[in-house]
Amino acid sequence: MSRPITELALHLARAFVPYPWQPVEHAPDGPLSGLTFAVKDLFDVAGYPTGCGCPLWLAQSEVKSRSAPVVQQLLSAGARFVGKTHTDELAFSMNGKNAHFGMPLNGAAPERIPGGSSSGSASAVSNGLCDFALGTDTGGSVRAPANHCGLFGIRPTHGRVPLEGVHDLAPSFDTCGWFARDARTFARVGRVLLGDDPLSLATPRLLWPEDLWALVSPEVTEALAPSATRVSAALGGASAPLPRMRVTQAVGEFTFEALYWAFRHIQGFEAWQVDGPFIEGFGPPLGPGVAERFAWARTVTEAQKDAGWTLRRAYSDWLDRQLGPDGVLVLPTMPDIAPLAASPEDALQDYRERALRLLMISGLSGRPQVTLPLARRDGAPLGLSLLGPRQSDCALLSLVEQIAEAATRGL
Amino acid sequence: MSRPITELALHLARAFVPYPWQPVEHAPDGPLSGLTFAVKDLFDVAGYPTGCGCPLWLAQSEVKSRSAPVVQQLLSAGARFVGKTHTDELAFSMNGKNAHFGMPLNGAAPERIPGGSSSGSASAVSNGLCDFALGTDTGGSVRAPANHCGLFGIRPTHGRVPLEGVHDLAPSFDTCGWFARDARTFARVGRVLLGDDPLSLATPRLLWPEDLWALVSPEVTEALAPSATRVSAALGGASAPLPRMRVTQAVGEFTFEALYWAFRHIQGFEAWQVDGPFIEGFGPPLGPGVAERFAWARTVTEAQKDAGWTLRRAYSDWLDRQLGPDGVLVLPTMPDIAPLAASPEDALQDYRERALRLLMISGLSGRPQVTLPLARRDGAPLGLSLLGPRQSDCALLSLVEQIAEAATRGL
Numbered sequence: 001m002s003r004p005i006t007e008l009a010l011h012l013a014r015a016f017v018p019y020p021w022q023p024v025e026h027a028p029d030g031p032l033s034g035l036t037f038a039v040k041d042l043f044d045v046a047g048y049p050t051g052c053g054c055p056l057w058l059a060q061s062e063v064k065s066r067s068a069p070v071v072q073q074l075l076s077a078g079a080r081f082v083g084k085t086h087t088d089e090l091a092f093s094m095n096g097k098n099a100h101f102g103m104p105l106n107g108a109a110p111e112r113i114p115g116g117s118s119s120g121s122a123s124a125v126s127n128g129l130c131d132f133a134l135g136t137d138t139g140g141s142v143r144a145p146a147n148h149c150g151l152f153g154i155r156p157t158h159g160r161v162p163l164e165g166v167h168d169l170a171p172s173f174d175t176c177g178w179f180a181r182d183a184r185t186f187a188r189v190g191r192v193l194l195g196d197d198p199l200s201l202a203t204p205r206l207l208w209p210e211d212l213w214a215l216v217s218p219e220v221t222e223a224l225a226p227s228a229t230r231v232s233a234a235l236g237g238a239s240a241p242l243p244r245m246r247v248t249q250a251v252g253e254f255t256f257e258a259l260y261w262a263f264r265h266i267q268g269f270e271a272w273q274v275d276g277p278f279i280e281g282f283g284p285p286l287g288p289g290v291a292e293r294f295a296w297a298r299t300v301t302e303a304q305k306d307a308g309w310t311l312r313r314a315y316s317d318w319l320d321r322q323l324g325p326d327g328v329l330v331l332p333t334m335p336d337i338a339p340l341a342a343s344p345e346d347a348l349q350d351y352r353e354r355a356l357r358l359l360m361i362s363g364l365s366g367r368p369q370v371t372l373p374l375a376r377r378d379g380a381p382l383g384l385s386l387l388g389p390r391q392s393d394c395a396l397l398s399l400v401e402q403i404a405e406a407a408t409r410g411l
Numbered sequence: 412m413s414r415p416i417t418e419l420a421l422h423l424a425r426a427f428v429p430y431p432w433q434p435v436e437h438a439p440d441g442p443l444s445g446l447t448f449a450v451k452d453l454f455d456v457a458g459y460p461t462g463c464g465c466p467l468w469l470a471q472s473e474v475k476s477r478s479a480p481v482v483q484q485l486l487s488a489g490a491r492f493v494g495k496t497h498t499d500e501l502a503f504s505m506n507g508k509n510a511h512f513g514m515p516l517n518g519a520a521p522e523r524i525p526g527g528s529s530s531g532s533a534s535a536v537s538n539g540l541c542d543f544a545l546g547t548d549t550g551g552s553v554r555a556p557a558n559h560c561g562l563f564g565i566r567p568t569h570g571r572v573p574l575e576g577v578h579d580l581a582p583s584f585d586t587c588g589w590f591a592r593d594a595r596t597f598a599r600v601g602r603v604l605l606g607d608d609p610l611s612l613a614t615p616r617l618l619w620p621e622d623l624w625a626l627v628s629p630e631v632t633e634a635l636a637p638s639a640t641r642v643s644a645a646l647g648g649a650s651a652p653l654p655r656m657r658v659t660q661a662v663g664e665f666t667f668e669a670l671y672w673a674f675r676h677i678q679g680f681e682a683w684q685v686d687g688p689f690i691e692g693f694g695p696p697l698g699p700g701v702a703e704r705f706a707w708a709r710t711v712t713e714a715q716k717d718a719g720w721t722l723r724r725a726y727s728d729w730l731d732r733q734l735g736p737d738g739v740l741v742l743p744t745m746p747d748i749a750p751l752a753a754s755p756e757d758a759l760q761d762y763r764e765r766a767l768r769l770l771m772i773s774g775l776s777g778r779p780q781v782t783l784p785l786a787r788r789d790g791a792p793l794g795l796s797l798l799g800p801r802q803s804d805c806a807l808l809s810l811v812e813q814i815a816e817a818a819t820r821g822l
Contacts (some may be wrong), residue, residue, distance in 0.1 A: 011692045018471040018693060055511040060429040063474075100466040100511040102696045111495040281422045285513045348694060 015104040015123035016083040022047030024067065031192055032076025035185065038124040038133040040117075041084045042091055043068045044165040044300040053087040053117070053168045053187045055100050056284040068165025070134065070176050070193060077192045082130045086122025089290045090275050091136060095339075099287025103341060108150035108373075111381040112338035113348075115145030117169075117180070122149040133187050136319045138169045138265060140334075140359035142177035143371050143385065148338030150373040150381030151401060153188040157390045158366035161193050170270035173363045174262075177351045183372075183404030184249040187397040194393050200393035201388060204328040206232055208242035211256070212331045215357055220336050220377065224321040227374035227384045228330050233404035235399060243328060247361055248317060254315050256357050260307035262315070268297035269305035288345045316365045318352045325389060326400075333371040333383035334356060361387060368393045370400055374407075375376050425517040426534035433458030435478065441489025442603055449535040449544040451528075452495045453502055453577040454479045458812060462500040464513050464528070465700045465773045467695040468630035479576025480585050481545065481604060488603040493541045496531025500701045501686050502580040504528050505617040505763045506750075510698025513535060518785075519561035520791035523749035524759070526556030528580075529590070533560040536590045543591040547683055549580045550678060551745075551770035553588035554782050554796065559749030561792030562590045563811065568801045569777035572604050581681035582673075583772045594783075594815030605804050608695040610805035613737040619653035622667070623742045626768055631747050632786065637666035638694060638785035638795045639741050645812060645817030648747050651750040653741060656774055660732060665726050667768050673726070674771040679708035680716035692715040699756045727776045727803065736800060740811075743769060744782040772798060779804045781811055786819075 016038065024045060027033075039049045044064040051058030067075065075081065086101050088094075096119030097103045098157040100252070106114040107126025114123045118135025122145030125133050135142040137155035146153025154177045161176040168174055178193075180186035208228075213221055233244060248256050271294070279294055286294060323329070339347060362369040367390050371383035388396045427449065435456060438444075452462045456476040460468030461672040478486065486492060487710070497512050499505075502517070507530030507741045508514045518537025525534045529546025534558030536544050546553040557564025565588045572587040579585055589604075591597035619639075624632055643653060659667050678758040682705065690705055697705060746765040750758060773780040778801050782794035 011694075014694055019465060020471065020473045051470065056513070057430060058466065059462065060431065061514070062431050072492065099696060101469070101470070283422075283425055283513050285510060329436050359457060 005207045009339060013100050013107070013123050013127040013129055015085050015120040015127060015129060017041050017051060017086055017101065019048050019084060024081040026080050027078045028074040029176065030076065031077035031190060032074060033350050034125045035132060035188070036080045036082045036130040037074055037085050038085045038130045039071055039081065039119055040087050040121050040133070040135045041073055041165040042136055043134060045071055045084060045285055048084055050167060052091070052100050052103060053089040056282045057090070057278065060282075066165065069162050070166070070246070071238055071362070073193060073277070083097065083124070083373040085124050085133060087118060088117035089287050091117040091138065091141060091167070092271060092290050092293050093350050094140055094355060095289070096145060106149050106338060109148070109338055111340060112380055113148060113341050113343070114408070115148035115338055117141040118177075119240070122146060122151060122179050122203070125149070125151055125181055128338045131185050132176050132178050134167070134176060136166065136174045137175045139263070139356060139363055142179065142385070143333050143359060144355060146179055146371045146373070147334040147383035151181060152183060152370065152372060153177060153383075154178050154190065154370045154397070155362055155368060156194065156393045157368045158392065160393060166295040168274045170267040170274070172222040172270060173267055184398045187401050190394060192398040197389050197394040199389070201287055201326060203326060204235060204388065204395070204399060205324070205326045206237055206242050206330050207233065207323065207327050208244045209247045209329050209331055210244045211246045211248050212329070212358055215354065216335050220332060220382065223375045223377040223382055224332055224384050230407065231330060231384065231386070233405050234403045245322060247322065247329065254318060258311060259315060259360060259364060260357055262311040263356065263364055264276070265300050265304040266312065268300040269302070272297040272300065282368070289349060304337065312364050319361075320366050323389065327389070329361070329385075329387040331385045331387060332359065337377050337380035337382050366390055370396045372400060372403060412618070421633060424516045424534050424538040424540055426454050426496050426512050426531040426538060426540060428462060428497055428512065428531070429442040430459050430495060433456070435486060436700060437486040437491050438489045441487065442487060443599060444489035446494045446543060446599070447491045448627060449483055449494050449541045450482055450492065451498050451532050451544070451546045451692060453498055453578040454490065454545060456482055456495060459495055460768035461578060463502070464509050464512060465695055466614070467693045468501070468689065471693070477576065480573050484599070484604060485704065494535070494717050496535050499528035499530060500698050502549065502552060502578070502704040503682060503701050503704050505551055505766060506700070507556060508752070508757050517560050517749060517761040520559070520749055522751060523791055524559060524752050524754070526749055529556050531713060533557060533562060533590050535558070536562055538593055538768040542596050543589050545587060545589050547580070548588045549584045550573055550674070550767055550774055553590065554744050554750035554770060554780060554794070556645060556784060557590055557782045557784070558745040558792070558794035560759060563594060563781065564794075565597070565601070565781045565804070565808070566589050566773055566779060567605065568779045568806045571804060579685045580684070581678040584678055594812045597610045598812050601808040608805040609802050610800070612737060612803040614737060615646060615799065616735070616737045617646065617648055617653050617735070617741050618660045618738050619655045620740050620742055621655045621658045622659050623740070623769055623772070625813055626765065627743045627746050631743060632791065633792055634786045634788040635743055635795050641785070641818065642741060642795065642797070642814050643813045653677040656733060658733065658740065664722065665729060669722060670726060671768055671769060671776060673722040674767065674775055676711050676715040676719040677723065679704075679711040680713070683708040683711065700760060723775050730772075731777050734800065738779075738800070740772070742796045742798060742804060744796040745769065747765040748793050749787050752799055777801055779807055781807045783814060801806065
């Protein structure tokens with residue numbers, strides 16, 4: 001069986017890791033029949049090594065004899081595997097600028113970073129090289145590239161999609177998400193990977209988290225506001241402004257600063273638990289940003305991690321009370337459009353720190369979040385997100401379909 | 412069969428590419444029986460990919476089903492393969508600081524670069540992880556690391572050891588060489604890979620190329636001079652100073668400058684012929700120095716390459732006349748001991764440019780050169796070289812054995 005993507009496409013987008021092509025069997029029929037998909041190179045796929053965006057990791061990888069269960073689920077549903085995609089090094093970046101394997105092309109804004117760490121998957125889908133693609137999202141690794149590449153992207157409820165056979169970054173935050181160009185494909189994949197929601201979200205109550213909106217510039221809010229109105233209308237809400245609320249405290253336990261450090265400490269501690277032995281054992285020369293983050297992660301103490309967990313648990317409970325069983329946040333996915341690819345590392349680092357404050361809410365609370373490519377600014381895409389109750393993943397995907405359908409009707 | 416090197420040793424020296432261990436069969440008996448060897452990751456070895464020090468090259472490499480003939484020759488002679496060793500990226504560096512896979516440890520001067528591009532092979536031998544190791548030498552990639560790591564190293568007569576199954580850098584300069592810690596092992600390998608010399612070098616006439624010695628500092632000359640005297644004595648020469656001569660012209664066609672650019676233009680043109688399609692096709696983010704050299708190589712014109720060849724041929728003939736059938740140059744292998752690992756890239760680049768003037772003589776003339784770890788300076792090793800007539804490789808190895816034997820007798 002020949003490679004389903006031309007060599008030219010492979011090279012032009014630089015989305016795929018150029019492994020020698022090995023066909024992977026899929027069911028002849030199924031709910032995903034006719035769809036092609038790509039897989040971030042953190043997931044095991046039978047017949048391929050798992051490189052994790054790190055040359056020494058790739059070198060020591062065996063060729064896998066079994067695919068990760070989530071990949072197998074897609075194959076069994078009839079989807080056709082087309083290749084493994086680049087990831088930021090050990091998934092510990094939000095940029096998509098892998099120092100060793102290069103930067104996949106952002107199909108929606110070629111002069112801008114694709115975002116990461118699921119950079120190649122977003123690149124492959126945004127360049128039309130497959131219908132959907134798997135990524136992972138720990139602190140935003142699906143949502144950031146979806147925002148940057150103009151795609152639908154989901155970070156499911158933590159723990160809902162199995163991560164066996166997938167390299168961890170920080171397990172208590174890690175999730176398996178995916179990208180698609182259209183809402184229908186996006187939801188079809190969800191129906192296979194998610195099953196049914198155990199709880200129903202009959203009437204979502206849309207909320208406007210004013211503290212999260214305060215993190216983005218007036219220009220970004222202005223670019224996203226019409227989409228928020230359209231979302232509200234599509235979901236049968238009033239055209240009146242959404243009810244405002246806060247997901248952090250201006251003063252108190254749950255400030256952005258406190259939550260940010262809780263997130264960072266837990267993520268850093270876990271990342272070092274996962275990758276520290278490899279980094280100490282093999283001494284990989286990590287790329288810019290990644291090296292500094294792991295060096296920092298190594299310094300995080302158990303006490304800091306434990307304090308982070310105490311705050312995280314209390315915050316998650318507090319947020320549950322703020323949002324109730326049906327609250328769905330309408331928020332900006334990222335602080336802005338994708339930075340230019342030529343941005344210096346410190347500008348990217350600054351962007352990342354701002355982004356984490358938006359992205360961490362779902363991570364800390366384990367809640368699912370979908371981003372929709374509804375707006376544009378300076379010729380580049382900008383995503384609007386819905387963040388729902390835990391286990392409302394399918395309901396969120398249905399909302400996405402409703403919104404998309406309303407858009408095609410010109411609403 | 413378990414890996415013959417402990418995991419600890421693998422990690423500590425960082426000499427080996429950490430591929431999953433695949434045993435490679437060797438003859439139970441033979442002239443190299445009892446010896447272990449490592450192979451630079453430019454050579455195909457059955458059961459392993461060939462990574463060439465470049466992550467995207469590694470990704471696209473198939474696992475090889477056949478070993479390069481030179482590797483097979485060693486296995487058939489009873490030597491035992493212990494692993495593949497790191498190389499500078501696409502072999503286009505002299506430093507051993509691979510931006511993607513790291514820097515192998517220099518076993519003789521741990522705070523200094525191991526030299527490259529055959530960095531891992533020199534590291535493995537200098538750290539005692541194997542008895543000998545294969546490298547390639549285009550512009551000095553065996554001689555530089557041998558100098559830096561205190562090893563015997565050879566660049567054979569061009570074309571004498573087959574390079575099938577080995578990734579090229581610049582084929583008209585590429586050679587297959589090797590490293591060993593002791594003269595006996597060094598020569599044993601040669602007797603297997605070289606066969607007999609077609610011409611005999613009964614009485615080598617040692618010569619002192621004063622223009623090459625003028626390239627190194629008085630301190631380096633001083634450090635090497637006693638070794639040169641010992642070499643002369645060991646080979647039955649007078650204790651009187653060696654006859655002085657020049658291998659370049661101060662004024663004329665064959666100046667260092669002209670020869671240097673002939674070498675660079677031919678090497679650059681060929682390197683781009685070999686690796687340009689891959690670099691253009693896959694866009695690998697090349698490491699510091701390597702990126703600049705390939706970017707420059709791309710600009711070399713066919714006319715520059717042709718002019719280089721015209722000079723090269725004329726020079727080789729001229730040098731033949733200067734040296735006669737029995738002239739053997741005694742020269743410094745490198746400008747100095749290995750630079751510190753922390754040296755900035757421009758200091759390493761400067762060192763490289765000085766080194767090429769010493770190293771290019773054998774490359775331009777196709778002559779074999781051996782380097783002997785006879786001297787030290789500032790606690791680090793310094794090599795002295797013998798450069799002989801084409802096809803005098805075995806004779807040179809015998810001279811090396813004679814010199815080493817004399818040294819053990821305290822001469």
